[in-house]
Amino acid sequence: MSGFDKDWLALREPADRAARDERLVEGLACYLEKMERPRLLDIGCGTGSTLRSLSEHVPEETSWLLLDNDPLLLAEASRRAGTDRRIEFRVHDLADLDALPLDGVSVVTASALFDLCSERFCAALADRLAEEGCGLYAALNYDGVMRWSPQHPLDDRMTDFFNRHQRTDKGFGPALGPDATACLAGQLTSRGFTVATGESPWQLDGRTAALHAELLKGLREPLVAAGDFPETTVDEWLEFRLDAISRPGASCLVGHRDLLALPG
Numbered sequence: 001m002s003g004f005d006k007d008w009l010a011l012r013e014p015a016d017r018a019a020r021d022e023r024l025v026e027g028l029a030c031y032l033e034k035m036e037r038p039r040l041l042d043i044g045c046g047t048g049s050t051l052r053s054l055s056e057h058v059p060e061e062t063s064w065l066l067l068d069n070d071p072l073l074l075a076e077a078s079r080r081a082g083t084d085r086r087i088e089f090r091v092h093d094l095a096d097l098d099a100l101p102l103d104g105v106s107v108v109t110a111s112a113l114f115d116l117c118s119e120r121f122c123a124a125l126a127d128r129l130a131e132e133g134c135g136l137y138a139a140l141n142y143d144g145v146m147r148w149s150p151q152h153p154l155d156d157r158m159t160d161f162f163n164r165h166q167r168t169d170k171g172f173g174p175a176l177g178p179d180a181t182a183c184l185a186g187q188l189t190s191r192g193f194t195v196a197t198g199e200s201p202w203q204l205d206g207r208t209a210a211l212h213a214e215l216l217k218g219l220r221e222p223l224v225a226a227g228d229f230p231e232t233t234v235d236e237w238l239e240f241r242l243d244a245i246s247r248p249g250a251s252c253l254v255g256h257r258d259l260l261a262l263p264g
């Protein structure tokens with residue numbers, strides 16, 4: 001499964017929902033309650049996970065525009081949203097930030113997106129948000145931490161190699177990877193936004209074994225490409241980690257961070 005595959009997005013959605021920092025979701029909801037016409041623009045929306053997670057928290061009259069460059073993911077988002085007239089969908093490549101439809105948008109939302117993006121992209125987006133007076137809710141950006149129990153002696157080194165791969169170009173220039181939230185926080189604070197951040201780690205255990213297994217399988221390609229260990233060492237480590245998933249008390253923490261930046 002790739003990072004944008006709809007089955008992977010479906011697998012991670014319950015863990016994402018459980019992980020979101022509740023204080024920041026409440027802060028977003030309070031901000032929108034003060035708006036006459038609350039409107040959210042969800043960028044890199046995938047199949048609409050952010051919409052489904054936030055809908056029960058934000059004011060009922062909130063309108064949504066969901067945007068992605070993948071028409072198949074957008075079609076799935078639309079299918080799952082049904083015929084709610086408050087929700088619109090648009091194919092748009094975020095490379096074209098000048099044409100980002102920010103008219104009337106109270107807050108731009110995004111989940112699991114900015115760790116794919118570059119510092120340059122975040123600076124350009126921060127400029128546009130400041131010009132238009134839009135807030136930003138950026139959730140579930142990987143922060144570089146993966147911690148397992150039981151441990152394996154190579155866990156930390158494998159995590160370091162994976163984090164190096166997280167900084168390679170994912171279509172937006174050199175990716176921020178684990179630095180995404182800190183970068184956004186700096187860019188937005190320097191433009192006068194009030195910024196709050198919080199932790200939103202996945203806490204994987206026996207109930208989320210399928211997600212844990214897919215996460216591990218997805219590490220193979222970047223770890224082999226890193227070339228720091230022979231393929232057999234990577235495979236032995238993965239075999240240990242996959243076997244350990246079903247052991248009593250086994251767990252994995254994958255660190256993420258959420259951010260809420262509000263104008264003024």
Ligand SMILES: C[S@@+](CC[C@H](N)C(=O)[O-])C[C@H]1O[C@@H](n2cnc3c(N)ncnc32)[C@H](O)[C@@H]1O
Pocket residue numbers: 003004009043044045046047048049050067068069070073092093094095110111112113171
């Ligand atoms: C990791 S997925 C997250 C999807 C969704 N936000 C979620 O939390 O389930 C990243 C999303 O960004 C979208 N994306 C990647 N590059 C993009 C671009 N240049 N323009 C618009 N969307 C993009 C992908 O198609 C994918 O839906």
